[in-house]
Amino acid sequence: MASRSTKIWLGIFFALFIAFLYGPMLTIFVLSFQGPQGGLTFPMNGFSTHWFQTLWEGMGVVDIGRAFRRSIALGLVVMVITVVLGLMAGLAFRKPFKGSGALFYITVASLIVPSIVVSLGVALQFRLMDEALKAFGQKHEIEWIVQEFTTTMGLFSSGMGAQLTWTLPFGLLIMFAVFNRFDPSYEEAARDLGAGPWATFREAVLPIIAPSLVGVALFGFTLSYDELARSSQAIGGLNTLPLELRGLTTTVTDPSIYALGTLTTAVSFVVIAISLLVAWLIRRRRLGHGSDAGKGLV
Amino acid sequence: MSIKNRAVPYLLAAPYALVFAFFFLIPLILVVVVSFWDYTEYSIIPDFITTNYTDAFYGCISKLPELCTAFATYISTFKFVFLTWILTLIIGFAVAYYLAFCINTLSIQIALFLLCTIPFWTSNVIRMISWIPLLGRNGLVNQTLQSLGLTTEPVDWLLYSGFSVTLAFVHLYTLFMVVPIFNSMMRIDRSVLEAAYDAGASGWQTLWNVIIPLCKPGIAIGSIFVITIVMGDFITIGVMGGQQIASIGKIIQVEMSYLQFPSAAANAVILLALTLLIIVAMTRIVDVRREL
Secondary structure: OOOHHHHHHHHHHHHHHHHHHHHHHHHHHHHOOEOOOOOOOOOOOOEOOHHHHHHHHOEOOEOHHHHHHHHHHHHHHHHHHHHHHHHHHHHHOOOOOOOHHHHHHHHHHHHHOOHHHHHHHHHHHHHHHHHHHHHHHHHOOOHHHHHOOOOOOOHHHHHHHHHHHHHHHHHHHHHHHHHHOOOOHHHHHHHHOOOOHHHHHHHHHHHHHHHHHHHHHHHHHHHHHOOOOOOOOOOOOOOOHHHHHHHHHHHOOOOHHHHHHHHHHHHHHHHHHHHHHHHHHHHHHHHHHHOOOOOOOO | OOHHHHHHHHHHHHHHHHHHHHHHHHHHHHHHHHOOOEEOOOOEEOOOOOHHHHHHOOOHHHHOOOOOHHHHHHHHHHHHHHHHHHHHHHHHHHHHHHHHHHOOOHHHHHHHHHHHHHHHHOOHHHHHHOOHHHHOOOOHHHHHHHHOOOOOOOOOOOOOOHHHHHHHHHHHHHHHHHHHHHHHHHOOOHHHHHHHHHOOOOHHHHHHHHHHHHHHHHHHHHHHHHHHHHHOOOHHHHHHOOOOOOOHHHHHHHHHHOOOHHHHHHHHHHHHHHHHHHHHHHHOOOOHHHHO
């Protein structure tokens, strides 16, 4: 085991690493309360919520409020899909089936193929679909295609799909970890008591893995909410918040961008806190219900 | 088993598989196909030509020994890959080691592990921007250096440079090393370490001959993550390099913005091939699936 002095040195190193992780975040948090005359760097020129007000009134051409709502909406949809499809696939993978090996490799491949390649592919696919659809509309003289149709690309089509190739693999890998540690005797007990497959799942499996599903939901939402590389080329006309933010880094030269950073980070922290709290509550409730020892029940 | 029961796993996996077929496999095939197409300023034309590939390396052979833009870009990207890999590996290993072997209480271990992972769930762009007030010309670091009298002029290479790009990579992606290495370390049977100690191994010998070999899978998984992310990056290099530093990912992005899709696709295929080569080399060392 590690000697005393190693422990101390590594402890210092670990503390420095934490400072390295959180320090810069802390500086923009402090600087977002910069006074109205203050600039992008220290020193603080007074203390105010001026830059949050600037943000509230809108930053020039970019409608931050809309981008923010779009990101939240997309994050929620991606979260639900990630949890449901990840759970279903996780259940399927508990026993080997034909093609399970291939599906596993596709999952891993999706994590390690560079994001720009996925983004390019999805963009190409939807572009070609648009062209095919337009050609089809013109050939058969379908009026609404000729008159109104512009593109199939969008937040909840190509953008969502590109993000799912990033969130779903995390969902499935977490389900693997969960089911590798899952004790099947609970299911056997449920079956012995006469429960069918659906009842076994609902009454025995689901309550046990519920805290992990909260974890999958957390991954699904935050990975989508902060996602940039995969959706960058495939989002269509309307940008999400991270994409707008990246644009703002080159144009905005006052602390309002820090105020925005503080706000989005606050949203992330709230989501993380809610997830941890929910997972903790589920676990506590289960412990409370798990045993009726000493309760005097017949 | 009845036919109905046998269909269950397929029905359960089908939606998941369909998402990947439609948003991952078909797009990847299209990238390969379109990389052989022709294009004009406003459209792409089905064809079978290889000029997109030869154009990617235009003049590279005739110019030797001088480096053409493409080779210079690849070398610059590889430099970031290597620097980021080695730094995240060393830092990630030390952090994981501390968590796994120096903390004996499980609840503290979980708490510190969460402390390391929380930034992963926040925005990467914000985490990049947060270096600006520290590293800029009038940033905290320059202010400190000047007030200490170490420099008279502000240091320029701190921000929008190779340095800030590498720093941001390490800042963003060390976690990808910490998690799998920590996972490997937690599986090491503590009695193995005690046996090494009883057999008279020094701390370094135990580290080198016992712990590191047993952590190989974690190291490989973390390395694959970090290397593939940095290989295809265009956002961190863009934001932290002040849009001045080239990378393979950036070439693709720029070509796409000019609607030169076939050319972008050819570069994407090259990038993909290089990435896969590295991964195949890594998976030779370790069976990834066994580690979950």
